[in-house]
Amino acid sequence: MWLVMAITPVVIVGGIVVYVIERLKHKYNQGNLGKKKxxxxxxxxxSLIPMGMLFGCAIGVIFGMFFPISLVFTVSIGAGIGYLFGFLLMKFIVRKETIIHK
Structure with a gap:
């Protein structure tokens, strides 16, 4: 059981990080990464991605205090999910402004 709890966050957060980095690389190669004036x-x-990670860690700490799950597990999963939400929020803001300016 301890092995599953040790490997699961690495696999989940690793998948999220690879997805986000590949999407950012794709956007950079297309030239629409989202530069502001x-x-x-x-x-x-x-700062959206780092702030998402901080909020995810905070939510992971709160979640870990109230449920019988390892604090390391909840913080790492929270940081990974916050990383993904920060990226999605950045993507949403850039897309929204692209639609408005066209």
Whole structure:
């Protein structure tokens, strides 16, 4: 059981990270990664993934306090899910502005 709890977060978060990196690489190669004109807007866009990871870790800590699951497991899964949500939010914001400006 401990082996499953040790390997599961690595597999899940590793899959999420590979997916996000491949999508970002694809967007970069197409030239539509989402560059903003103002520095403040670009900083906000660049900080969505790290902020998603922080919020995911916080939710993982809270979840780990109330359920009998290892704290390392919940924090790592929370960070991975936050990484994915940060990417999806960044993708949504860039797509929304692309649709508006066309």
């Amino acid at each position: 103002s520095k403040g807007a670009q900083d906000l866009l660049d």
